[in-house]
Amino acid sequence: EEPPQPTPGDPYAEDPQRHPALRINTLKPFNAETPPELIAENYLTPNALFFKRNHFPVPVVDPATYRLQVQSSGGRTMSLSLQDLKRRFPKHEVTATLQCAGNRRAEMNAIKNTNRLGWGVGAISNARWGGALLRDVLAEAGYKPGDKGHVCFEGLDKDQSGTVYGASIPFKKAMSPDGDVLLAYEMNGEELPRDNGFPLRVIAPGIVGARNVKWLAQITVGPEESQSHWQQKDYKGFSPSVTWDNVDFSSAPAIQDMPVQSAITEPGPGACVCPGELTVKGYAWSGGGRRVIRVDVSLDGGKSWHMAKLTGKEQLPGRAWAWQLWQLDACVPEGTKEMDIVCKAVDASYNDQPNTVAPIWNILGVLNSAWHRVHVSVGEE
Amino acid sequence: EEPPQPTPGDPYAEDPQRHPALRINTLKPFNAETPPELIAENYLTPNALFFKRNHFPVPVVDPATYRLQVQSSGGRTMSLSLQDLKRRFPKHEVTATLQCAGNRRAEMNAIKNTNRLGWGVGAISNARWGGALLRDVLAEAGYKPGDKGHVCFEGLDKDQSGTVYGASIPFKKAMSPDGDVLLAYEMNGEELPRDNGFPLRVIAPGIVGARNVKWLAQITVGPEESQSHWQQKDYKGFSPSVTWDNVDFSSAPAIQDMPVQSAITEPGPGACVCPGELTVKGYAWSGGGRRVIRVDVSLDGGKSWHMAKLTGKEQLPGRAWAWQLWQLDACVPEGTKEMDIVCKAVDASYNDQPNTVAPIWNILGVLNSAWHRVHVSVGEE
Ligand SMILES: [Mo]
Ligand SMILES: [Mo]
Numbered sequence A, B: 001e002e003p004p005q006p007t008p009g010d011p012y013a014e015d016p017q018r019h020p021a022l023r024i025n026t027l028k029p030f031n032a033e034t035p036p037e038l039i040a041e042n043y044l045t046p047n048a049l050f051f052k053r054n055h056f057p058v059p060v061v062d063p064a065t066y067r068l069q070v071q072s073s074g075g076r077t078m079s080l081s082l083q084d085l086k087r088r089f090p091k092h093e094v095t096a097t098l099q100c101a102g103n104r105r106a107e108m109n110a111i112k113n114t115n116r117l118g119w120g121v122g123a124i125s126n127a128r129w130g131g132a133l134l135r136d137v138l139a140e141a142g143y144k145p146g147d148k149g150h151v152c153f154e155g156l157d158k159d160q161s162g163t164v165y166g167a168s169i170p171f172k173k174a175m176s177p178d179g180d181v182l183l184a185y186e187m188n189g190e191e192l193p194r195d196n197g198f199p200l201r202v203i204a205p206g207i208v209g210a211r212n213v214k215w216l217a218q219i220t221v222g223p224e225e226s227q228s229h230w231q232q233k234d235y236k237g238f239s240p241s242v243t244w245d246n247v248d249f250s251s252a253p254a255i256q257d258m259p260v261q262s263a264i265t266e267p268g269p270g271a272c273v274c275p276g277e278l279t280v281k282g283y284a285w286s287g288g289g290r291r292v293i294r295v296d297v298s299l300d301g302g303k304s305w306h307m308a309k310l311t312g313k314e315q316l317p318g319r320a321w322a323w324q325l326w327q328l329d330a331c332v333p334e335g336t337k338e339m340d341i342v343c344k345a346v347d348a349s350y351n352d353q354p355n356t357v358a359p360i361w362n363i364l365g366v367l368n369s370a371w372h373r374v375h376v377s378v379g380e381e
Helices: A082-088 A105-111 A134-140 A171-175 B082-088 B105-111 B134-140 B171-175
Strands: A023-026 A031-033 A067-071 A077-081 A091-099 A124-133 A150-158 A164-170 A182-187 A201-203 A216-222 A261-266 A276-285 A292-298 A309-311 A324-332 A338-347 A372-378 B023-026 B031-033 B067-071 B077-081 B091-099 B124-133 B150-158 B164-170 B182-187 B201-203 B216-222 B261-266 B276-285 B292-298 B309-311 B324-332 B338-347 B372-378
Touching: A077 A082, A082 A124, A082 A182, A091 A182, A091 A201, A124 A134, A134 A171, A134 A182, A134 A216, A150 A171, A164 A171, A261 A292, A261 A338, A261 A372, A276 A292, A276 A338, A292 A309, A292 A324, B077 B082, B082 B124, B082 B182, B091 B182, B091 B201, B124 B134, B134 B171, B134 B182, B134 B216, B150 B171, B164 B171, B261 B292, B261 B338, B261 B372, B276 B292, B276 B338, B292 B309, B292 B324
Parallel strands: A067 A216, B067 B216
Antiparallel strands: A023 A031, A067 A077, A091 A124, A124 A182, A150 A164, A150 A216, A182 A201, A261 A276, A276 A324, A292 A338, A309 A324, A338 A372, B023 B031, B067 B077, B091 B124, B124 B182, B150 B164, B150 B216, B182 B201, B261 B276, B276 B324, B292 B338, B309 B324, B338 B372
């Protein structure tokens, strides 16, 4: 199939080429997820298959003239080139999983349509990021560890009226020696792909994707969170009882840390498996640096459970920013006609996932961390 | 009713008198919870009604001769009297909720008996604690904030063979400026009650009760967690599939932070309520300093939800150590015969509670944080 031809005046005309295996959700802006069957094949998601979540056209940036504007503590603006960021600050590397707040929204839409992107289980990926530590840059800009407030980011991406994407994280996270927040220019040892924020993005490990601002243009520090739409009126969690008619956006905190999550990536929903040996695979992750300590898998809809084998690199306590992949080698008894495969993970604070989606359904369709369920049929040997 | 008379040679002969309203689980050792109908009446639980969880007889301590032994960084032992702790270190105050790992175990026992204490919803209480900051005492003993390992505590309480109660917390929690870990000698402005650790106990906010060692005798710092039974072979969470025959205690981390929790304290299970106005009350809390941001209450077993009104003192971000009490003023329609009241809370990391108990059941009967359900009948007006 030919890629769609750019139309004159199309603001998306300069968007990059993408890997054909990506599962496209929307083309303009480009939103696409890793194919589920490939997720558990790679602890580090290849850059081309890393999920893409764009709000606007991908900015066209010349790395030679690119500058990051950092508001200094004294009020002046510090302007940093890419070379400045690479030469004046030590390179720090972090393996961190990013997850879109809307990952697994399709399951929420199936209950009651939110009219928002119907992500499957693939709006989550893991990479090794390299860049300057945000705290080093903030220190250079005159900020002290005990300062308070929020670090606000603006991207180069904008809508047609000129409104730029923005978000913020707590100053404490930004400055914490254990926070590992990066201004990243490297992803799995390569330049950032244009879709993932070239030439510079925020990596705030343990925190929802939406705060990991791409195509970073500007950093400011202040007493308030970002006043952007995405910090104030999106990426918040509400009770299932809240409707668009009665929602009070100020009543819920902006999502930062995410809750414990897991999903089955193999077999896929509706697959036909053979009796005998069956390998179930998936991922598990929790926000806030909380390590996943266990994944339970059920083959009977949640009545009985088996412990999956977890794989992943060693991580520091409280700084478990990366997912773990898991696998269960199971046996499908002869005569089985169908199976409800279910997974749930437990994190280092012994947080559990809720059993079902409906009680956590919300108008924004975010934070679906219910047990993941895959129904399969069993064929003849 | 007369209190039981001490029998000669009874190691519990010196146990204190207790408030008659406490719901007793076991007398020797004394384990008792706050009466559920009184829980939501007091943001600060009165000392006499604070839950009591003893492993052994209550030590008899003369405050004049009491000494805390602190192993210094150089290996020497620092011996501190109560007066030393009160005079040489600034008094720090923290409002913190303590919860027994076994709170709500009765619901687990109802599924499959763990043969352990069948706590209701009252093995949780909240108090204003005053004492020396553990980090100040550790600094005096020569430890530096960047040191690593675990801070191990031993109590004066012991079994008949002389084995003393012990537990540990991560050094990082102990030394964190945001950790608020106390060596507490004050509880709601009074001396600690004997049952709650007189004259000195650990208060490790956000962390399971079991690590908040009472009748504190000794503090050591080392690379390993406490080697005590309670750190190594109890107070850990396992998959429902783990049995006493196949349990591997080393496979699960010792509980520290607890997951998000909530319970209904009024009306009680099996109560008969009147049609018309109904007030539902309860508590909600999460470990690790994560604030509870919302409590959802259902009157129809979880099909539809209402947001409860939360009350509690303002708390610092990431240092929300105290519970919040909540209330829902509901309407019971004429003609209703019975109701399934359910509550669930959400914390600042948007963690949810699991819907049901069976999938989190475990051989130790700990960490029951499932939705709490109360079935009531509706009488005539
Ligand atoms: Mo997102
Ligand atoms: Mo406990």
